Every structure is written in structure tokens, then in C-alpha cells.
Amino acid sequence: MTPKRILITGAAGFLGSHLCDRFIKEGFHVLGMDNLITGDLKNIEHLFRLPNFEFYHHDVSKFIHVPGELDYILHFASPASPIDYLKIPIQTLKVGALGTHNCLGLAKAKKARILVASTSEVYGDPLVHPQSEDYWGNVNPVGPRGVYDEAKRFMESITMAYHTFHQVETRIIRIFNTYGPRMRLNDGRALPAFIGQALRGEDLTVFGDGSQTRSFCYVDDLIEGIYRLLMSDYAYPVNVGNPDEISLREFAEEIIRLTGTTQKIVYKPLPTDDPKQRKPDITKAKTLLGWEPKVSRADGVRITYEYFKSLPSEELTKQPKEFKSLH
Numbered sequence: 001m002t003p004k005r006i007l008i009t010g011a012a013g014f015l016g017s018h019l020c021d022r023f024i025k026e027g028f029h030v031l032g033m034d035n036l037i038t039g040d041l042k043n044i045e046h047l048f049r050l051p052n053f054e055f056y057h058h059d060v061s062k063f064i065h066v067p068g069e070l071d072y073i074l075h076f077a078s079p080a081s082p083i084d085y086l087k088i089p090i091q092t093l094k095v096g097a098l099g100t101h102n103c104l105g106l107a108k109a110k111k112a113r114i115l116v117a118s119t120s121e122v123y124g125d126p127l128v129h130p131q132s133e134d135y136w137g138n139v140n141p142v143g144p145r146g147v148y149d150e151a152k153r154f155m156e157s158i159t160m161a162y163h164t165f166h167q168v169e170t171r172i173i174r175i176f177n178t179y180g181p182r183m184r185l186n187d188g189r190a191l192p193a194f195i196g197q198a199l200r201g202e203d204l205t206v207f208g209d210g211s212q213t214r215s216f217c218y219v220d221d222l223i224e225g226i227y228r229l230l231m232s233d234y235a236y237p238v239n240v241g242n243p244d245e246i247s248l249r250e251f252a253e254e255i256i257r258l259t260g261t262t263q264k265i266v267y268k269p270l271p272t273d274d275p276k277q278r279k280p281d282i283t284k285a286k287t288l289l290g291w292e293p294k295v296s297r298a299d300g301v302r303i304t305y306e307y308f309k310s311l312p313s314e315e316l317t318k319q320p321k322e323f324k325s326l327h
Contacts, residue, residue, distance in 0.1 A: 003029045003052060005069060009060050009103060010076035012039030014182050019074055020044055022223050024053060031066060034077065035059040037091065038084050043182050060099035070110040072230060075103045076117045083188035089147035096151025104162040113169035115230045116159050118237060120176040121149045125275045132281035133237045143273040156237060163235050171229050176241025176280045180219030180300065181307035186318055190214060194252055195308050198259035200316055208270035210249025215279045217242035218300030221293040228289040241280035242293040258305055
């Protein structure tokens with residue numbers, strides 16, 4: 001039987017590479033696409049020898065051509081860390097708008113089902129807690145984070161428009177904080193930042209007073225939720241994340257205990273529009289998908305720490321990528 005063909009954009013990124021692995025395992029023919037601005041071929045180099053994997057070096061903000069039939073599309077191309085999207089704001093907006101438009105057009109032409117990767121950032125700095133899918137959010141469209149938040153909100157809007165107007169089979173996932181192997185140590189998010197600082201013998205930086213909360217989901221759990229949502233018949237947004245909430249100060253203390261570092265926590269001013277609380281209401285995922293996270297934070301963080309420890313020493317001091325100026 002001919003395997004189903006799936007296009008995964010952002011394939012060389014943290015989540016995209018894990019999705020490539022999962023769909024290869026499920027017997028799909030995987031077409032990975034990435035412009036490698038934030039992705040890294042090292043994440044998928046183990047797949048290049050496989051006959052059911054192809055790679056396209058391409059920017060989805062430009063017209064996408066994929067020969068042959070296509071059954072599914074996973075649109076995961078986007079900068080996802082504050083360090084990235086604050087340095088390349090226009091590219092971030094373009095991949096959320098033009099890139100999503102191109103992927104939806106391809107889905108329409110190929111009669112493929114498409115799942116787009118939205119984010120808990122569509123809720124902004126939330127005024128309700130925990131955040132459920134019917135909450136419309138509290139987002140500053142002209143603040144520094146607006147380029148990411150509003151790109152994802154537009155992504156959801158145009159995806160629903162293609163669903164209702166063109167009858168494209170669409171799925172929307174709202175991803176909450178996720179971590180695991182293949183994250184970049186220098187991407188600015190709390191977990192890799194804390195572990196990187198501990199491994200370098202630096203003090204751990206907490207912004208604000210550390211009372212702001214996050215809910216961390218291990219990558220394997222998230223990938224399972226994505227798979228189940230893609231195979232479901234539900235077109236509206238679904239939260240996927242781990243509702244086990246912790247303050248960033250407590251989380252930094254956990255990392256200190258795990259790594260055995262003698263360094264202390266230092267506090268710096270809170271960035272503009274940084275969310276004070278983040279916790280998913282996953283009732284819909286439980287009800288519709290039969291999904292909930294299985295990996296505890298203690299187990300997942302330990303696995304991730306072992307991964308970071310195994311990296312070459314130069315990775316610990318590697319600086320974030322420098323991006324070209326964009327038009």
C-alpha cells in the first residue's frame with residue numbers, strides 16, 4: 001500500500017524534527033521543509049538516509065510547490081522564542097501570515113488536511129486562569145511581543161476562513177510551554193536558559209520577582225496530542241499542554257537542585273508584556289482526543305538535562321544566531 005504523504009514545515013526545528021520522527025515511525029512518507037533560519041539540519045540528519053523522507057530547503061513565505069499527491073500538512077514554520085522573534089519581527093509576521101496563506105492554498109489545491117501550530121501566546125497576558133479555548137485573550141498588538149502573538153492570531157483567523165469558505169479540512173493546536181531534547185540552549189526560554197546557566201557555572205536569571213507561572217509539557221506528550229488532533233474531526237482550536245503549574249522562581253530552584261550547581265538566583269526587570277500566568281485548561285483535549293500528559297516534570301527535565309549535558313562544550317557558549325536584515 002502506498003504510504004500517506006505529509007508535509008511538515010519547520011521540519012528542522014525543535015518540534016518539527018520530533019514530528020518528522022513520529023510520522024516516519026507511523027509509516028508516512030515525510031516531506032520536511034525549512035529555511036533553516038532558526039532550524040538546524042542536525043535535528044533531522046538521521047532521517048536523510050531513509051527512502052520515505054525528503055527535505056526541501058525553502059521559505060514557506062514564498063510560493064510552495066510540492067509535486068505529487070499530499071494527504072496532510074503540519075505548519076510548524078515560525079520563530080518560537082523571544083530571542084528569535086524580537087530579532088526578526090518582520091520574518092515572524094510573514095511566516096504567520098504569508099506562510100500560513102501559502103500552506104492553506106497548498107492544502108486546498110491538494111485536498112489535504114492541514115494542522116497549524118498556534119500558541120498559548122494568543123491569550124497574551126491573560127486575565128482569566130487557567131486559559132480555555134473560549135477565552136479571547138489580552139494581547140498588546142503594538143508591543144514587542146505583538147509580532148508573534150498577532151501572527152498566530154491571524155494564523156487562526158485565516159485557517160478558519162479557509163475552513164468555512166473553501167471547506168478545507170483544518171485543525172488548530174494551541175501549544176503551551178514545551179521542552180525536551182533538541183531545544184536550543186540559547187533560545188531564551190526558561191528551561192534551556194536555566195540549564196545552560198547552571199552548566200556554565202553562571203547565576204540563574206529570573207525576570208521580575210519570579211512569581212510569574214508557567215506550565216511545562218514534555219515534548220513526547222505534545223507530539224502525541226498533535227497526532228491525535230490531526231487524526232480527529234475537530235476544526236476549532238484545542239489547547240495542548242501540561243496543567244502542572246509552577247512559578248519561575250520555584251522552577252529555577254528545581255534546576256539548581258537537579259544540576260547540583262552552587263550558583264544562586266539573580267533577578268532582573270520583567271520584559272514588556274511578559275505573561276504573569278500560564279496554565280492550560282485541557283478539558284477539550286481530554287474529552288475530544290482522550291489526551292493528557294503522561295511524563296512528569298521531574299522525569300522530563302531530567303531527560304532534557306542529560307541531553308544538554310551530552311552536547312559538545314562549544315554548544316554551551318554558542319551565541320544566538322545573527323539574522324540578516326529583512327524587508
